[in-house]
Amino acid sequence: MKKVHVFNAGPCILPQVAIDNAIEALKDFKGTGVSLISISHRTKEWEAVMDECRALWKELLNIPDDYEVLFLGGGASLQFLYIPMNFLEKKAAYLETGVWAKKALKEAKGFGATKGAEAVCVASSAETVYNYIPKGYEIPADADYFHITTNNTIYGTEIHEDIDCPVPLIADMSSDILSRPVDVSKYTVIYGGAQKNAGPAGVAFAIVKKSALGKVSHYIPTMLNYQTHIDGESMFNTPPVFSIYIMNETLKWLKSVGGVEAMYKINCKKAETLYNEIDRNSLFVGTAAKEDRSIMNVCFVMAPGHEDLQDEFMAFAKGKGMIGIKGHRSVGGFRASIYNACEQEDVDALVACMQEFEQLHK
Ligand SMILES: *Cc1c(COP(=O)(O)O)cnc(C)c1O
Numbered sequence: 001m002k003k004v005h006v007f008n009a010g011p012c013i014l015p016q017v018a019i020d021n022a023i024e025a026l027k028d029f030k031g032t033g034v035s036l037i038s039i040s041h042r043t044k045e046w047e048a049v050m051d052e053c054r055a056l057w058k059e060l061l062n063i064p065d066d067y068e069v070l071f072l073g074g075g076a077s078l079q080f081l082y083i084p085m086n087f088l089e090k091k092a093a094y095l096e097t098g099v100w101a102k103k104a105l106k107e108a109k110g111f112g113a114t115k116g117a118e119a120v121c122v123a124s125s126a127e128t129v130y131n132y133i134p135k136g137y138e139i140p141a142d143a144d145y146f147h148i149t150t151n152n153t154i155y156g157t158e159i160h161e162d163i164d165c166p167v168p169l170i171a172d173m174s175s176d177i178l179s180r181p182v183d184v185s186k187y188t189v190i191y192g193g194a195q196k197n198a199g200p201a202g203v204a205f206a207i208v209k210k211s212a213l214g215k216v217s218h219y220i221p222t223m224l225n226y227q228t229h230i231d232g233e234s235m236f237n238t239p240p241v242f243s244i245y246i247m248n249e250t251l252k253w254l255k256s257v258g259g260v261e262a263m264y265k266i267n268c269k270k271a272e273t274l275y276n277e278i279d280r281n282s283l284f285v286g287t288a289a290k291e292d293r294s295i296m297n298v299c300f301v302m303a304p305g306h307e308d309l310q311d312e313f314m315a316f317a318k319g320k321g322m323i324g325i326k327g328h329r330s331v332g333g334f335r336a337s338i339y340n341a342c343e344q345e346d347v348d349a350l351v352a353c354m355q356e357f358e359q360l361h362k
Contacts, residue, residue, distance in 0.1 A: 003361055005346040009153055009297065009325035010175065010196040015341045018249035020198075025245055028046040030133035036348045039234055049241075049248055050234065056251035060068055060260050063184050063207060070206040070226065071234040071244055076100070076174045076193040078224075079204055080107040083147065083170055083189065085224045088117050089216050093143040093167070096124035097133055097159075098152035099330070100172060109148070115218055122146075129331060130155040132289035143167045145188060151176035153196070154328040156335065157292040162186045168212060176296050177205070178254060179340060180264040188212045189226075196296075197339050199247030202240045263340055270338045270347045271295040277351040279305065283309065283358050287331055301333030306361075 006013040021204075025036040030045050039046055050071075057069040072078070080103055084092060092103040092112065109117035123134035125262045126270060130152060139146050145168040151158045153175040162183040163169065173182070174192030184190065188209045195201040208226045222228050228236050253264060275293060278300045287299045302310050310333065317325055327333040 002321070004323050005342075005349050006323045007338065007342065007346070007350070009328070009335060009337045010193070011201050012196055012324075012339050013341045014200065014246065014250055014339055015253040017253050019247050021249045022242070022246045026242075036245055037248050039241070041239055041241055046241065049245060050239070053244060053251060054234075055250040056248065056255060057205070057207070058249060060178065060254060061182055061184055061207070066211055067184060067207055067209050068230045070208060070229045071239060071247075072204045072206060072229060073202075073237075074241065075201070075204050076172060076191060077103065079172070079191040079206060080104040081111065082119075082191070082206070082224055082226065083145070084111040084119070085169070085216075086106040086213060086226050087145050087170070087188070087216065087218050088112055088115075088118040088119070090117050090141060091143050091145065092117070092119040092145055093140050094119060094124050094147045095134065095137065095149070096108065096121045096126060097149050097157060098130045098155050100153065100174070101147075101149040102126075104147055104172060105151070125157075129332065130157065131287055133159055133292045139166055141166055145170050148172070149174075151179075151294055151296055153297050153333075153337075155331060156286075156288045156294045156297040158294035158296065159292075161216050168209075175339075176294070177336075178251075178260055178263070178298055179267050181260050194243065194247050196337075199250045202243035202244050203247060205247075250341075266344070267295045267338070267340065270342065270344055271298065273344070273347050273351060274298050274336060279356055281354050281358050283313075283361060284334075284354065287333065296337060296339055298336045298338060299331055300335075301326060301327070303332075309357075309361065316360075317350070317353050317358050320349070320356075322350055322353060325350070 029039050044308040054069050092108045110121050123137035125132050125134050146165050147170045149172040168188035170189045173190050175196040177192050178197045191206040194203045213227055278284050283306050284300045286302045325334045327335040327337050
Protein backbone atom coordinates (compact mmCIF):
# COMPACT_ATOMS: atom_id res chain seq x y z
CA MET A 1 0.00 0.00 0.00
CA LYS A 2 1.15 3.56 -0.74
CA LYS A 3 2.77 5.29 2.24
CA VAL A 4 0.60 8.25 3.19
CA HIS A 5 -0.06 10.34 6.29
CA VAL A 6 -3.77 10.59 7.05
CA PHE A 7 -4.99 13.77 8.77
CA ASN A 8 -8.67 13.43 7.86
CA ALA A 9 -11.12 15.15 10.24
CA GLY A 10 -13.69 12.34 10.31
CA PRO A 11 -14.10 9.62 9.33
CA CYS A 12 -10.45 9.45 10.15
CA ILE A 13 -7.46 7.23 10.67
CA LEU A 14 -8.03 4.16 12.83
CA PRO A 15 -5.47 1.70 14.19
CA GLN A 16 -4.33 -0.72 11.48
CA VAL A 17 -4.79 -3.71 13.78
CA ALA A 18 -8.50 -2.85 14.15
CA ILE A 19 -8.89 -2.71 10.37
CA ASP A 20 -6.99 -5.98 9.87
CA ASN A 21 -9.06 -7.80 12.49
CA ALA A 22 -12.25 -6.46 10.94
CA ILE A 23 -11.22 -7.84 7.55
CA GLU A 24 -10.76 -11.27 9.11
CA ALA A 25 -14.08 -11.06 10.96
CA LEU A 26 -15.84 -10.09 7.74
CA LYS A 27 -14.65 -13.36 6.27
CA ASP A 28 -15.13 -15.55 9.32
CA PHE A 29 -16.45 -14.24 12.62
CA LYS A 30 -14.65 -15.97 15.52
CA GLY A 31 -14.35 -19.29 13.69
CA THR A 32 -18.12 -19.63 13.27
CA GLY A 33 -17.77 -19.93 9.49
CA VAL A 34 -20.19 -16.99 9.21
CA SER A 35 -19.30 -13.42 8.28
CA LEU A 36 -19.51 -10.73 10.97
CA ILE A 37 -22.22 -9.01 8.94
CA SER A 38 -24.32 -12.19 8.62
CA ILE A 39 -24.35 -13.41 12.21
CA SER A 40 -27.41 -12.86 14.35
CA HIS A 41 -26.96 -10.17 16.96
CA ARG A 42 -28.79 -12.53 19.33
CA THR A 43 -25.94 -15.03 19.46
CA LYS A 44 -23.64 -15.43 22.42
CA GLU A 45 -20.63 -14.74 20.18
CA TRP A 46 -22.03 -11.33 19.31
CA GLU A 47 -23.21 -10.56 22.82
CA ALA A 48 -19.66 -11.19 23.98
CA VAL A 49 -18.47 -8.38 21.67
CA MET A 50 -21.09 -5.99 23.07
CA ASP A 51 -20.14 -6.90 26.63
CA GLU A 52 -16.43 -6.52 25.96
CA CYS A 53 -16.95 -3.16 24.27
CA ARG A 54 -19.06 -1.79 27.12
CA ALA A 55 -16.56 -3.08 29.67
CA LEU A 56 -13.65 -1.47 27.81
CA TRP A 57 -15.38 1.92 27.74
CA LYS A 58 -16.00 1.66 31.47
CA GLU A 59 -12.44 0.61 32.20
CA LEU A 60 -10.70 3.12 29.91
CA LEU A 61 -12.67 6.12 31.15
CA ASN A 62 -13.14 4.94 34.72
CA ILE A 63 -16.92 5.25 34.37
CA PRO A 64 -18.79 5.14 37.70
CA ASP A 65 -21.45 2.48 38.41
CA ASP A 66 -24.38 4.86 38.06
CA TYR A 67 -23.64 5.29 34.32
CA GLU A 68 -24.41 3.17 31.27
CA VAL A 69 -22.61 3.21 27.93
CA LEU A 70 -24.95 3.09 24.94
CA PHE A 71 -24.28 2.43 21.24
CA LEU A 72 -26.85 4.22 19.12
CA GLY A 73 -27.75 5.11 15.54
CA GLY A 74 -28.09 8.59 14.06
CA GLY A 75 -24.63 9.91 14.86
CA ALA A 76 -23.89 12.79 17.19
CA SER A 77 -26.45 14.81 15.23
CA LEU A 78 -29.36 12.74 16.57
CA GLN A 79 -27.95 13.12 20.07
CA PHE A 80 -28.61 16.86 19.63
CA LEU A 81 -32.31 15.89 19.84
CA TYR A 82 -31.94 13.09 22.41
CA ILE A 83 -30.64 15.63 24.91
CA PRO A 84 -33.66 17.97 25.07
CA MET A 85 -36.02 14.99 24.67
CA ASN A 86 -34.60 13.36 27.79
CA PHE A 87 -33.74 16.39 29.93
CA LEU A 88 -35.51 19.61 28.89
CA GLU A 89 -38.33 20.59 31.20
CA LYS A 90 -38.22 24.42 31.46
CA LYS A 91 -34.86 25.80 30.44
CA ALA A 92 -31.63 24.61 28.86
CA ALA A 93 -28.35 26.53 28.53
CA TYR A 94 -25.81 26.13 25.73
CA LEU A 95 -22.29 27.40 25.06
CA GLU A 96 -21.93 28.19 21.37
CA THR A 97 -18.37 27.35 20.37
CA GLY A 98 -18.95 26.28 16.78
CA VAL A 99 -21.49 25.07 14.27
CA TRP A 100 -21.91 21.71 16.01
CA ALA A 101 -22.78 23.53 19.23
CA LYS A 102 -25.13 25.75 17.28
CA LYS A 103 -26.87 22.75 15.75
CA ALA A 104 -27.29 21.21 19.19
CA LEU A 105 -28.83 24.46 20.44
CA LYS A 106 -31.18 24.55 17.45
CA GLU A 107 -32.68 21.18 18.38
CA ALA A 108 -33.21 22.25 21.98
CA LYS A 109 -34.87 25.47 20.88
CA GLY A 110 -37.08 23.69 18.38
CA PHE A 111 -38.16 20.94 20.73
CA GLY A 112 -38.49 23.38 23.64
CA ALA A 113 -40.91 25.51 21.62
CA THR A 114 -43.33 22.56 21.45
CA LYS A 115 -43.73 22.55 25.23
CA GLY A 116 -43.14 26.15 26.27
CA ALA A 117 -39.57 25.53 27.37
CA GLU A 118 -36.60 27.62 26.31
CA ALA A 119 -33.00 27.06 25.29
CA VAL A 120 -30.61 29.94 25.84
CA CYS A 121 -27.12 30.62 24.54
CA VAL A 122 -24.93 31.78 27.46
CA ALA A 123 -22.04 32.92 25.25
CA SER A 124 -20.83 32.60 21.68
CA SER A 125 -17.58 33.18 19.82
CA ALA A 126 -19.34 33.29 16.43
CA GLU A 127 -18.24 36.86 15.70
CA THR A 128 -14.59 35.74 15.37
CA VAL A 129 -15.38 32.49 13.54
CA TYR A 130 -15.24 30.58 16.82
CA ASN A 131 -11.49 30.94 17.22
CA TYR A 132 -11.64 30.89 21.03
CA ILE A 133 -13.69 29.44 23.90
CA PRO A 134 -15.79 32.14 25.63
CA LYS A 135 -14.99 32.59 29.33
CA GLY A 136 -16.59 34.35 32.25
CA TYR A 137 -20.13 33.49 31.18
CA GLU A 138 -22.90 32.83 33.64
CA ILE A 139 -24.80 29.56 33.72
CA PRO A 140 -28.43 30.12 34.79
CA ALA A 141 -28.99 28.41 38.14
CA ASP A 142 -32.46 27.29 37.08
CA ALA A 143 -31.32 25.50 33.90
CA ASP A 144 -32.17 21.82 33.55
CA TYR A 145 -28.72 21.33 32.06
CA PHE A 146 -25.74 23.11 30.51
CA HIS A 147 -24.46 21.83 27.15
CA ILE A 148 -20.89 22.19 25.93
CA THR A 149 -18.91 20.94 22.94
CA THR A 150 -15.53 20.05 24.41
CA ASN A 151 -13.60 19.98 21.15
CA ASN A 152 -14.52 22.13 18.19
CA THR A 153 -13.41 20.00 15.30
CA ILE A 154 -13.73 22.66 12.61
CA TYR A 155 -11.98 25.52 14.45
CA GLY A 156 -9.38 23.64 16.48
CA THR A 157 -10.42 24.89 19.91
CA GLU A 158 -10.88 22.74 22.99
CA ILE A 159 -12.15 23.01 26.55
CA HIS A 160 -9.25 21.31 28.31
CA GLU A 161 -10.81 20.88 31.73
CA ASP A 162 -13.86 19.11 33.11
CA ILE A 163 -15.56 22.31 34.22
CA ASP A 164 -17.35 22.78 37.52
CA CYS A 165 -20.99 23.30 36.72
CA PRO A 166 -23.83 24.25 39.09
CA VAL A 167 -26.39 22.37 36.96
CA PRO A 168 -26.19 18.98 35.18
CA LEU A 169 -23.42 19.12 32.58
CA ILE A 170 -23.84 17.55 29.14
CA ALA A 171 -21.02 17.33 26.61
CA ASP A 172 -20.60 16.56 22.94
CA MET A 173 -17.16 14.91 22.99
CA SER A 174 -17.29 13.59 19.42
CA SER A 175 -13.79 14.65 18.56
CA ASP A 176 -11.83 14.43 21.81
CA ILE A 177 -13.32 11.42 23.54
CA LEU A 178 -10.64 8.94 24.63
CA SER A 179 -7.88 11.46 23.85
CA ARG A 180 -7.46 12.50 27.47
CA PRO A 181 -8.61 11.38 30.93
CA VAL A 182 -12.10 12.65 31.78
CA ASP A 183 -13.82 12.86 35.15
CA VAL A 184 -17.08 11.27 34.00
CA SER A 185 -18.73 11.91 37.37
CA LYS A 186 -18.88 15.63 36.51
CA TYR A 187 -21.17 14.95 33.54
CA THR A 188 -24.75 13.79 33.20
CA VAL A 189 -24.26 12.73 29.59
CA ILE A 190 -21.19 12.51 27.37
CA TYR A 191 -21.95 11.66 23.77
CA GLY A 192 -20.49 11.71 20.30
CA GLY A 193 -20.20 10.10 16.92
CA ALA A 194 -17.63 7.29 16.99
CA GLN A 195 -15.88 8.24 13.78
CA LYS A 196 -13.19 10.52 15.20
CA ASN A 197 -11.46 8.53 17.90
CA ALA A 198 -13.65 5.65 18.93
CA GLY A 199 -14.27 3.76 15.71
CA PRO A 200 -15.83 4.01 12.26
CA ALA A 201 -18.93 5.96 11.27
CA GLY A 202 -22.29 4.30 11.80
CA VAL A 203 -22.49 4.30 15.58
CA ALA A 204 -22.72 6.98 18.25
CA PHE A 205 -21.81 6.51 21.90
CA ALA A 206 -23.65 7.97 24.89
CA ILE A 207 -22.43 7.68 28.47
CA VAL A 208 -25.55 8.36 30.50
CA LYS A 209 -26.06 8.90 34.22
CA LYS A 210 -28.96 6.57 34.96
CA SER A 211 -30.29 8.36 38.02
CA ALA A 212 -30.73 11.58 36.00
CA LEU A 213 -33.32 10.02 33.69
CA GLY A 214 -37.11 9.92 34.01
CA LYS A 215 -37.57 13.50 35.20
CA VAL A 216 -39.39 15.12 32.27
CA SER A 217 -43.17 15.40 32.00
CA HIS A 218 -43.56 14.88 28.24
CA TYR A 219 -43.75 11.65 26.25
CA ILE A 220 -40.34 10.59 24.91
CA PRO A 221 -40.55 8.65 21.64
CA THR A 222 -39.33 5.11 22.28
CA MET A 223 -36.24 5.24 20.08
CA LEU A 224 -35.21 8.64 21.51
CA ASN A 225 -35.53 7.54 25.11
CA TYR A 226 -32.19 6.65 26.69
CA GLN A 227 -34.05 4.32 29.07
CA THR A 228 -35.16 2.16 26.11
CA HIS A 229 -31.55 1.54 25.15
CA ILE A 230 -30.41 1.00 28.73
CA ASP A 231 -33.14 -1.63 29.16
CA GLY A 232 -32.37 -3.14 25.75
CA GLU A 233 -28.60 -3.13 26.35
CA SER A 234 -28.18 -1.16 23.09
CA MET A 235 -29.98 -3.92 21.19
CA PHE A 236 -33.57 -2.65 21.34
CA ASN A 237 -33.26 -2.65 17.58
CA THR A 238 -30.59 -4.24 15.39
CA PRO A 239 -27.23 -2.73 16.34
CA PRO A 240 -24.68 -1.70 13.66
CA VAL A 241 -22.57 -4.81 14.24
CA PHE A 242 -19.77 -3.90 11.86
CA SER A 243 -19.21 -0.45 13.39
CA ILE A 244 -19.39 -1.76 16.94
CA TYR A 245 -16.96 -4.55 16.12
CA ILE A 246 -14.34 -2.07 14.88
CA MET A 247 -15.03 0.22 17.84
CA ASN A 248 -14.30 -2.71 20.15
CA GLU A 249 -11.06 -3.47 18.29
CA THR A 250 -10.10 0.21 18.52
CA LEU A 251 -10.64 0.20 22.28
CA LYS A 252 -8.61 -2.99 22.64
CA TRP A 253 -5.78 -1.26 20.78
CA LEU A 254 -6.07 1.81 23.01
CA LYS A 255 -5.84 -0.38 26.10
CA SER A 256 -2.79 -2.17 24.65
CA VAL A 257 -0.91 1.11 24.22
CA GLY A 258 -1.49 2.02 27.87
CA GLY A 259 -5.00 3.45 27.95
CA VAL A 260 -6.19 7.03 28.01
CA GLU A 261 -3.48 8.44 30.31
CA ALA A 262 -0.70 7.13 28.07
CA MET A 263 -2.56 8.26 24.95
CA TYR A 264 -2.95 11.75 26.40
CA LYS A 265 0.82 12.08 26.78
CA ILE A 266 1.35 10.92 23.21
CA ASN A 267 -1.33 13.33 21.96
CA CYS A 268 0.16 16.29 23.83
CA LYS A 269 3.56 15.56 22.31
CA LYS A 270 2.13 15.38 18.79
CA ALA A 271 0.19 18.63 19.24
CA GLU A 272 3.19 20.39 20.76
CA THR A 273 5.41 19.32 17.85
CA LEU A 274 3.00 20.71 15.29
CA TYR A 275 2.11 23.95 17.11
CA ASN A 276 5.80 24.65 17.74
CA GLU A 277 6.44 24.42 14.02
CA ILE A 278 3.46 26.64 13.17
CA ASP A 279 4.74 29.26 15.64
CA ARG A 280 8.32 28.98 14.38
CA ASN A 281 7.72 28.80 10.63
CA SER A 282 7.57 32.23 8.99
CA LEU A 283 5.07 31.04 6.37
CA PHE A 284 2.29 29.84 8.68
CA VAL A 285 0.16 31.09 11.59
CA GLY A 286 -2.28 29.27 13.84
CA THR A 287 -5.92 30.37 13.85
CA ALA A 288 -7.08 29.38 17.36
CA ALA A 289 -6.40 31.36 20.55
CA LYS A 290 -3.28 29.81 22.07
CA GLU A 291 -4.79 28.88 25.43
CA ASP A 292 -7.69 27.12 23.70
CA ARG A 293 -5.71 25.17 21.11
CA SER A 294 -7.05 21.70 20.48
CA ILE A 295 -4.78 18.68 20.82
CA MET A 296 -6.88 16.89 18.18
CA ASN A 297 -7.48 19.37 15.34
CA VAL A 298 -4.69 21.78 14.50
CA CYS A 299 -5.79 24.70 12.30
CA PHE A 300 -3.40 27.06 10.54
CA VAL A 301 -3.29 29.41 7.56
CA MET A 302 -0.58 31.07 5.46
CA ALA A 303 1.04 33.98 7.33
CA PRO A 304 0.05 37.51 6.24
CA GLY A 305 1.86 38.38 3.01
CA HIS A 306 2.15 34.72 1.98
CA GLU A 307 -1.52 33.99 1.24
CA ASP A 308 -0.73 33.40 -2.41
CA LEU A 309 1.28 30.28 -1.47
CA GLN A 310 -1.73 28.39 -0.15
CA ASP A 311 -2.47 26.29 -3.24
CA GLU A 312 1.20 25.65 -3.80
CA PHE A 313 1.67 24.32 -0.26
CA MET A 314 -1.41 22.14 -0.62
CA ALA A 315 0.01 20.57 -3.78
CA PHE A 316 3.50 20.27 -2.23
CA ALA A 317 2.13 18.52 0.84
CA LYS A 318 0.03 16.21 -1.29
CA GLY A 319 3.13 15.23 -3.20
CA LYS A 320 4.72 14.22 0.12
CA GLY A 321 1.80 11.95 0.99
CA MET A 322 -0.17 14.30 3.28
CA ILE A 323 -3.88 13.48 3.12
CA GLY A 324 -6.77 15.54 4.44
CA ILE A 325 -5.05 18.76 5.50
CA LYS A 326 -7.42 21.16 3.76
CA GLY A 327 -9.10 23.40 6.32
CA HIS A 328 -12.86 23.53 6.67
CA ARG A 329 -14.33 26.05 4.22
CA SER A 330 -15.48 28.34 7.06
CA VAL A 331 -11.90 28.73 8.37
CA GLY A 332 -9.86 28.19 5.19
CA GLY A 333 -6.18 27.27 5.17
CA PHE A 334 -5.22 23.96 6.69
CA ARG A 335 -6.34 21.58 9.38
CA ALA A 336 -4.38 18.56 10.51
CA SER A 337 -6.50 16.21 12.60
CA ILE A 338 -4.15 14.24 14.80
CA TYR A 339 -6.48 11.77 16.47
CA ASN A 340 -5.30 8.86 18.63
CA ALA A 341 -4.32 6.59 15.74
CA CYS A 342 -2.27 9.31 14.05
CA GLU A 343 1.34 8.72 15.06
CA GLN A 344 4.19 11.02 16.04
CA GLU A 345 5.86 9.88 12.83
CA ASP A 346 2.98 11.33 10.76
CA VAL A 347 3.24 14.66 12.58
CA ASP A 348 7.01 14.68 12.11
CA ALA A 349 6.50 14.12 8.38
CA LEU A 350 4.12 17.08 8.16
CA VAL A 351 6.56 19.28 10.09
CA ALA A 352 9.40 18.27 7.77
CA CYS A 353 7.18 19.13 4.82
CA MET A 354 6.47 22.60 6.24
CA GLN A 355 10.18 23.18 6.87
CA GLU A 356 11.12 22.11 3.38
CA PHE A 357 8.49 24.41 1.93
CA GLU A 358 9.86 27.32 3.94
CA GLN A 359 13.37 26.63 2.62
CA LEU A 360 12.03 26.72 -0.95
CA HIS A 361 10.65 30.21 -0.34
CA LYS A 362 13.53 31.80 1.51
C1 LIG B 1 -18.39 15.38 13.65
C2 LIG B 1 -19.05 16.05 14.78
C3 LIG B 1 -20.44 15.99 14.97
C4 LIG B 1 -21.37 15.32 13.99
O1 LIG B 1 -21.28 13.94 14.08
P1 LIG B 1 -22.24 13.00 13.23
O2 LIG B 1 -21.98 11.66 13.84
O3 LIG B 1 -21.82 13.11 11.81
O4 LIG B 1 -23.64 13.44 13.43
C5 LIG B 1 -20.96 16.60 16.09
N1 LIG B 1 -20.19 17.24 16.97
C6 LIG B 1 -18.85 17.32 16.82
C7 LIG B 1 -18.02 18.04 17.84
C8 LIG B 1 -18.24 16.73 15.72
O5 LIG B 1 -16.91 16.81 15.56
